[in-house]
Amino acid sequence: MMKTIDTPQLTQHQSSASAMLIASGVRATSARCQVLAVLLDARRALSHLEVQMALPDLDRVTLYRALDCLYDAGITHKIPGDDRVFRYSTGHEPSSVSTVSKNQHAHGHFKCTRCTRVFCLDDAQHPDSPNQLWQASLQSALGAGFLSHEIELTIKGWCADCAH
Ligand SMILES: [Zn+2]
Numbered sequence: 001m002m003k004t005i006d007t008p009q010l011t012q013h014q015s016s017a018s019a020m021l022i023a024s025g026v027r028a029t030s031a032r033c034q035v036l037a038v039l040l041d042a043r044r045a046l047s048h049l050e051v052q053m054a055l056p057d058l059d060r061v062t063l064y065r066a067l068d069c070l071y072d073a074g075i076t077h078k079i080p081g082d083d084r085v086f087r088y089s090t091g092h093e094p095s096s097v098s099t100v101s102k103n104q105h106a107h108g109h110f111k112c113t114r115c116t117r118v119f120c121l122d123d124a125q126h127p128d129s130p131n132q133l134w135q136a137s138l139q140s141a142l143g144a145g146f147l148s149h150e151i152e153l154t155i156k157g158w159c160a161d162c163a164h
Pocket residue numbers: 112113114115116117158159160161162163
């Protein structure tokens with residue numbers, strides 16, 4: 001029942017993971033690299049349990065510490081779920097775009113009400129467009145003086161897997 005994480009894609013994510021850790025001034029330990037590689041590979045937000053399932057050999061406490069470290073370093077953000085479980089995501093916004101908050105939370109989230117999976121509504125191709133859109137709609141609704149610095153938008157519905 002040993003799950004291997006030696007897929008080419010995860011290996012590739014592991015090298016970008018260690019580069020991201022070093023760029024954030026954090027020591028690139030093997031646990032942090034593995035956890036970050038799993039999050040980079042997931043393309044959605046993962047709970048502690050889901051990361052644990054992907055890395056069954058990683059000690060529980062080490063995993064908690066690695067997730068905390070990634071969050072403290074501003075590499076990931078966490079999204080509270082309706083089930084009171086936090087899910088972690090790297091998001092896809094380059095950190096230079098995210099001048100508003102350390103943990104890149106200037107985007108909304110999609111929550112599937114059937115499978116409870118959480119996805120980041122950030123668009124790598126157009127990282128600025130949702131922010132500009134919401135800033136424009138804020139000012140047209142409330143006035144030019146209003147300035148957003150954090151967006152907490154949640155769209156609920158069915159994900160592509162659950163919708164059919
Ligand atoms: Zn779903």
